[in-house]
Amino acid sequence: MLASFSWFQNAGAWFEPATLAGFGTIFTTYWFVVFVVVVLPIFWLLRRPALRLPFLALACVAYHYHFAGPAGLLPIMGLGGFTYAVGLTRNRIACAAGITLSVVALCFYKYTHFLTGELLYLLNPGWGAAAERSVGGWVPAAPPLAISFFAFEFIHYLADVRQGGQPIRNPLQFVLFSIFFPSLVAGPIKRYEQFLPSLAEGARAVGIDDVSAGLQRVAMGLLKKVVVADNLILAIDFYAPLPRFAALPLGGRWLIFTLIAVRILFDFSGYSDIAIGLARMLGVRLPENFNWPYAATDLQQFWQRWHISLSSWVRDYVYIPLGGNRHGVWRRAANGLMAFALIGLWHGPAWHFVLWGLYHGVGLAFCANYAACPGVGPPLARLLGRQPFACWLSTQLFAWFGWLIFFYPAADAWRMGAMLFNSGS
Amino acid sequence: MSVIPVLRRLSSAIATRTMLLGVAVGFGGLCWLGRITAGQSHLTHFVRFTEWTSPETNYYPTVGEMMATVRARMQPGQILVIVGGNSILRGAGQPAGQVWTQRLQTELGVGYGVFNFAFDGSGITDGGAVVAEALRREYPRQVYIANAAPGQPPAPDGTGVYRFMFWEAYYKGLLIADPARAAAIEASNENLPVRNPPGEPSLQELRTREWLDQFCYFQDLWNRVTYKDLNLVWGFYMRDGLQFLRARKRYADPEPDSTTFPLDKRYNPSNLAIELANVRGCSQFAYMSFSAAGNPQMRKDASGRWPLYRPFWDQFVAGIRTAMPDELKPRTLVLLSRSSPYYIRRLSADERERDDLTYRHGVEVWKAEGYDAMDYGSDFNDDDYGDRTHLTRLGGAKLARQVADKVRAMAGALHYTRP
Numbered sequence: 001m002l003a004s005f006s007w008f009q010n011a012g013a014w015f016e017p018a019t020l021a022g023f024g025t026i027f028t029t030y031w032f033v034v035f036v037v038v039v040l041p042i043f044w045l046l047r048r049p050a051l052r053l054p055f056l057a058l059a060c061v062a063y064h065y066h067f068a069g070p071a072g073l074l075p076i077m078g079l080g081g082f083t084y085a086v087g088l089t090r091n092r093i094a095c096a097a098g099i100t101l102s103v104v105a106l107c108f109y110k111y112t113h114f115l116t117g118e119l120l121y122l123l124n125p126g127w128g129a130a131a132e133r134s135v136g137g138w139v140p141a142a143p144p145l146a147i148s149f150f151a152f153e154f155i156h157y158l159a160d161v162r163q164g165g166q167p168i169r170n171p172l173q174f175v176l177f178s179i180f181f182p183s184l185v186a187g188p189i190k191r192y193e194q195f196l197p198s199l200a201e202g203a204r205a206v207g208i209d210d211v212s213a214g215l216q217r218v219a220m221g222l223l224k225k226v227v228v229a230d231n232l233i234l235a236i237d238f239y240a241p242l243p244r245f246a247a248l249p250l251g252g253r254w255l256i257f258t259l260i261a262v263r264i265l266f267d268f269s270g271y272s273d274i275a276i277g278l279a280r281m282l283g284v285r286l287p288e289n290f291n292w293p294y295a296a297t298d299l300q301q302f303w304q305r306w307h308i309s310l311s312s313w314v315r316d317y318v319y320i321p322l323g324g325n326r327h328g329v330w331r332r333a334a335n336g337l338m339a340f341a342l343i344g345l346w347h348g349p350a351w352h353f354v355l356w357g358l359y360h361g362v363g364l365a366f367c368a369n370y371a372a373c374p375g376v377g378p379p380l381a382r383l384l385g386r387q388p389f390a391c392w393l394s395t396q397l398f399a400w401f402g403w404l405i406f407f408y409p410a411a412d413a414w415r416m417g418a419m420l421f422n423s424g425s
Numbered sequence: 426m427s428v429i430p431v432l433r434r435l436s437s438a439i440a441t442r443t444m445l446l447g448v449a450v451g452f453g454g455l456c457w458l459g460r461i462t463a464g465q466s467h468l469t470h471f472v473r474f475t476e477w478t479s480p481e482t483n484y485y486p487t488v489g490e491m492m493a494t495v496r497a498r499m500q501p502g503q504i505l506v507i508v509g510g511n512s513i514l515r516g517a518g519q520p521a522g523q524v525w526t527q528r529l530q531t532e533l534g535v536g537y538g539v540f541n542f543a544f545d546g547s548g549i550t551d552g553g554a555v556v557a558e559a560l561r562r563e564y565p566r567q568v569y570i571a572n573a574a575p576g577q578p579p580a581p582d583g584t585g586v587y588r589f590m591f592w593e594a595y596y597k598g599l600l601i602a603d604p605a606r607a608a609a610i611e612a613s614n615e616n617l618p619v620r621n622p623p624g625e626p627s628l629q630e631l632r633t634r635e636w637l638d639q640f641c642y643f644q645d646l647w648n649r650v651t652y653k654d655l656n657l658v659w660g661f662y663m664r665d666g667l668q669f670l671r672a673r674k675r676y677a678d679p680e681p682d683s684t685t686f687p688l689d690k691r692y693n694p695s696n697l698a699i700e701l702a703n704v705r706g707c708s709q710f711a712y713m714s715f716s717a718a719g720n721p722q723m724r725k726d727a728s729g730r731w732p733l734y735r736p737f738w739d740q741f742v743a744g745i746r747t748a749m750p751d752e753l754k755p756r757t758l759v760l761l762s763r764s765s766p767y768y769i770r771r772l773s774a775d776e777r778e779r780d781d782l783t784y785r786h787g788v789e790v791w792k793a794e795g796y797d798a799m800d801y802g803s804d805f806n807d808d809d810y811g812d813r814t815h816l817t818r819l820g821g822a823k824l825a826r827q828v829a830d831k832v833r834a835m836a837g838a839l840h841y842t843r844p
Contacts, residue, residue, distance in 0.1 A: 030633040212441040215448060227657065234659040 026067055026185055027274045028226060035063060040281055044211070049203035053172050056203075056282065063181040068145035075144040079105050080178045083154040087167035087174075095162035099155050106151040109143035114349030146185045148346060150178055152313055157192050159317055168192060173199065182278035186271045188289040188309035195284070202283025214280030221273030229267035232259050242412050250423045257420055260407065261400040265294060268307070293399075297391040299360070299367045302399055310346065314339050329369055336368075337361035347406070352413070356405045363398055459642025462649040463489035466497035469674060473515055473524055473541040477676040480586050481545070482660040484651065484673060487644045488594045491542055491556045495564070503538040504841050505564040506832060509553025510571035513762050515543035516821060518683030518811035525821030532829035536842070548584035549573050549759065550748050555583075555590045558753060559599035566841040568832050569753070572760040575787030575800075576711050576737060578744025581609040588628075592635035593644070601750040609747035683811025684818060691812050692767050700813045701771060704764045708776075708783035710737045723779070731779050738790065745794050754795035756839055758831060760824075761787050763802030765810035799831055 026032055039059045046052045065073055079102060086098035107115070112135055121128025157177070161167045168174045176199060177192050202210070239245060239256050248256065272289040279286045287309050296302035303311045319339040325332040337358060344357020371381035384391050404413035468478070471494050478484050499505060508514050508526050516524040526541040533539065542553035549571040557569040573579065583591040594600050614628055638644050651657065652673045659669045683691065692700075709723060712731035716722050726732045749757060761784050763769070769777060784800040791798035801824055802809075809820030816824060836842045 029630055030637055031630060033637065034633060208445065209437070209441055212444050215445070231657070231659045234661075238661045 027271065027278075028222075031066065035059075035066075036278065043282060044206065049200070052203040053176065053199075057172055057175045060176065060179045060181045060184075064145065064179050064184065067185075071140065072144045075105060075109065075147065076150055076178060079151070079154060080174070083158060084168070084171065084174045087158060087161045088169065090161055090167060092162050095158040098158045099162075102151045102154045102158070106147055108139065109147050111345070111349045112139045118349075118351065149184065149187055149189060152189050152310075152346075153177070153192075156189075156313060156317060160191075160193070165193065168196065180279070180284070182275045182282070182284075183286055186268075186275055187307075188272060188275065188287045189313050190286065190309075194287065198283075198285045204283075206281075206283030210283045211281050214277040214282075217273050217277030217280060219277075221270045221275075221277060224266040224270030224273060226270075229263050229270055232263035232266070236260055236263055240408070240416075242415060245416055246419060250420075253416075253420055257400065257404075257416075260403050261294070261396075264403055264406075265290070294396060295392075296395055296399075297388055298395055299363050299398065302395055303360070303364070306399075310343065314343055314346075318342055325368075329372075332368070333361075333365040336364050340364070352405055352408070352410055355410055356402055359402055359405055363402075455643070455646060456641045459644075459646035463487065463642050463645035464493055465649075466490070466493040467649050467652050467674075468494050471498075471540075472521065472527060472678065474544055475676070475678045475680065476662060477673045477679075478652070479544055482662050482673075483658045484648065485589060485644065486552065487648060488552075488555050488559055488590050488597070488599065489642070489645045490648055491540075491552065492559055495538070495540055495556065495560060498540070499538045499564065500535070502536070504536060504836055505557070505560065505567035506533065506537050506539045506570065507553045507557040507560075507567065508539065508541045508543055508570045509547065509551060509557075510543045510549060510573070510760070511547055512543070512545040513815055514570070514572050514760070515541065515545060516816075517545065517680065518815045519818045519821050520680055520682040521678035523682070523818040523821070524680075525816065525818075525825045528822050528825035529829055529832075532825050533832060537832070537836075543571070544587055546585065547587045548577075549579040550581060550591065551583045551587040552590050554749070554757075555594045555600070558601060558750075559594050561601070561753065566836070566839075568756050568758060568835055568839075570758045570760065570828065570832070572762045574707055575761050575783045576707070576741050578741045579748045581606050581613060581744075581748055589631055589635060592632050593638060596632075596635045596639040598639075601752070603750040605747045606750065609744075682818065683815065684808070686811065688807075691810070692765070692807075697771075700768055703813065704768045704772065704780065705776060707764070708779045710734055711783040711786065712779050713737070725775070731782055733786070738786075742790060742794065745791060745796070749796075751795060755797065756835070757796045758828070758835060759788075759791045759796050759798040760828070761791075761798065761800035762814055763800055763805075764813050765802075765807060766805065767807045767810065768813055797831070797835055799827070801827055 039056075043052055043056060043059075046055055061073075064076070068076075082101060083098050086094045089095075113132070116128055116131035116135055118128075120131050157168070168177060173196055177190065177195055180190070180195070180199075183190055236256060236259055239248065239252075240260065245253060245256065269290040276286045276288070289307055289309050291305040291308065293302055293305035296305050319335055322335040322338060323331055324335060338361075340357040340361030341354055342357065343360070344353040344355065347353045347356075371377050384394075401413075401417055404416050407413075408416065468490060474486060476482055478486060495505065495507075506529070508529075514525075516526065519525060524541065526539050530537065530539040540553075540556075542556055544552055553571060554569060557567055560567065580588075582588055582595075591600075654672050656670055656673055711734060712723070713721050713734040714724060714726070714732045763784055764780075769780065772780060781803070784803075788798045788800050805816075805820055805823060809816055809823060811817045811820075833842075
């Protein structure tokens with residue numbers, strides 16, 4: 001359906017917000033259908049790993065070239081080449097330089113306009129305008145395809161090598177780790193220690209069971225994304241803007257509020273299912289990204305079940321290096337806030353994403369510490385301990401209110417939230 | 426070795442293979458169903474495409490279903506008359522039962538079969554044109570009618586969202602292999618960006634879809650299901666609860682009767698300046714000259730005539746020359762739709778003259794390129810129009826009479842009928 005392309009504009013915001021004109025839609029393009037129909041059977045027919053891996057790498061390059069264009073290939077080639085070379089040295093300083101380069105590249109391509117036009121402008125409008133004039137012209141209109149994903153994967157790789165991990169010596173394996181097409185644009189964010197053995201196993205012995213399981217997963221993902229989420233996007237986009245939302249009866253507002261939460265889960269987890277299923281059809285097992293997050297009964301659990309590959313990445317490479325929960329309540333809270341602000345910002349260069357991250361950071365800090373608050377803390381903890389339904393409800397309401405902040409400007413989100421408890425407008 | 430694990434593995438292997446076989450058979454079965462569906466007419470009681478059966482509500486009519494509709498309705502010996510073009514010929518503002526093409530059918534009589542395949546915003550090379558071309562061998566006695574603004578060159582592979590129809594027919598081998606048109610398509614697409622603006626698929630993506638559809642026929646099957654059984658795409662037109670799930674055949678043609686609109690709704694005074702600019706726009710490039718300083722000017726020449734602006738007409742001629750294969754041009758009737766007299770009489774005398782000349786010259790240009798053409802509206806009145814361009818049922822009836830005369834004349838000239 002042609003119309004689906006416009007629905008995906010918003011869905012795309014999940015994956016590469018600054019380039020949402022289509023990257024989030026890749027799995028539902030006809031080009032991709034043809035690509036998969038050609039690539040998978042050839043991969044299966046080749047039989048020998050020595051043939052399968054080069055073929056798969058070629059296919060990944062073709063895929064990346066098609067969707068990113070020649071200009072989009074350069075950043076990943078440059079950054080990937082540098083990361084590969086630095087990893088081989090196993091030198092701690094070189095690895096740190098490689099990590100810095102990935103961070104700088106990500107900030108440059110994705111956040112320059114935000115940093116100059118928003119952050120610097122807030123501090124001093126003159127500085128912001130001057131910076132935007134001098135730097136803004138250098139930044140491409142859209143960041144390179146999947147930079148949020150491959151930059152995080154390169155940082156993980158170099159950080160682990162720096163800590164004594166084995167570098168990837170085979171350039172073919174490194175290429176596949178960098179641009180493995182199923183996970184390229186929407187994750188899950190891979191860990192090379194898990195990915196490479198799985199890739200080798202897939203190349204050696206992808207079987208009919210893998211194909212079958214992968215196909216079922218892809219079908220489930222398509223059902224979630226195309227049938228449920230994309231239809232919901234149409235209805236939500238119609239009803240959720242404030243004037244129409246305000247005109248709805250109270251029950252209608254709660255329905256839209258619920259549908260927003262359902263849509264984002266089905267949209268993103270559906271996309272992850274497709275990615276995981278496609279990889280499985282190549283014999284590769286990607287990490288899970290979702291595990292019934294709306295069944296979580298506390299916020300910590302929620303984040304162990306929602307976008308798992310991102311939250312675990314931030315835990316391992318930001319939160320723990322910052323000190324994690326080792327240096328007292330306040331330091332733990334500050335570390336959590338920083339980690340979640342980053343999670344928010346990762347979704348896109350906009351204040352409402354930062355606010356959404358901080359909102360969850362505050363929520364987690366509260367969850368971790370409320371029981372120790374003198375007075376109300378212990379009885380509240382005892383009460384919630386006896387009421388799992390109340391725990392679930394409060395967790396989900398908190399998370400679902402967060403989606404209003406995620407999708408809409410903060411003032412609108414606040415008003416929409418208030419309207420859920422007030423039949424007026 | 427225990428028997429149970431072996432049995433379990435065997436059972437799992439059988440289940441896996443059965444599942445994959447089921448997927449393959451299911452997919453093949455759906456393609457087969459799509460192919461069958463493409464040959465069947467499901468548009469029962471078809472009069473025209475409405476908002477429930479158009480891209481506005483995510484319904485993309487296929488060339489296959491339009492061809493099937495023709496086949497299901499045409500009687501032996503009838504001359505096929507297919508109407509394409511935009512909302513004017515679709516009959517916007519004319520209620521169900523009083524659409525101008527129904528009147529045209531009455532005027533022409535049983536010797537003709539009239540089909541209205543016009544869409545809002547579509548052009549002369551869209552839906553109806555593609556269907557007529559695809560049916561050229563089956564129904565060689567055919568007339569294709571579409572409307573255009575004077576001097577508006579058509580896109581060789583269709584307009585905007587309706588382009589998919591051309592490419593559907595192209596990949597299914599329904600069109601004439603015309604090198605001139607192919608070259609024009611190539612030239613027109615050269616400058617297209619790889620990614621079209623947000624909301625529009627790239628041409629490459631559209632062509633890939635239609636290429637796949639020649640094997641799978643998924644569009645025909647989808648339309649059949651959504652029209653007759655269950656609609657699965659939410660739309661704001663169908664926004665009440667789960668109403669959107671209703672089959673599209675259950676929706677009535679919602680077109681209002683524009684004769685019931687008060688005059689200030691049909692000719693909104695607050696839009697007068699914009700509409701007059703649109704009316705002038707039709708002719709301002711057609712007759713334009715340049716001052717000594719090189720500035721464009723609307724001025725008669727020394728002999729008191731409006732000077733034709735050649736580059737404009739040359740570009741137009743190049744466009745219409747390659748819009749259709751030569752063999753289809755003589756059976757194509759191009760209608761040039763004049764604006765409502767409500768606006769024309771508000772032009773200056775010179776502007777009225779220039780406007781009239783543009784239409785008359787436009788007709789001559791189309792004819793010179795091998796098409797048949799006529800303009801209409803010069804003898805219509807305010808009540809014949811629902812707004813600047815769309816006709817009321819009254820105007821539609823007048824148009825039907827004029828077009829019927831023209832179609833009969835064409836049928837004679839093309840030797841479809843005996844003189």
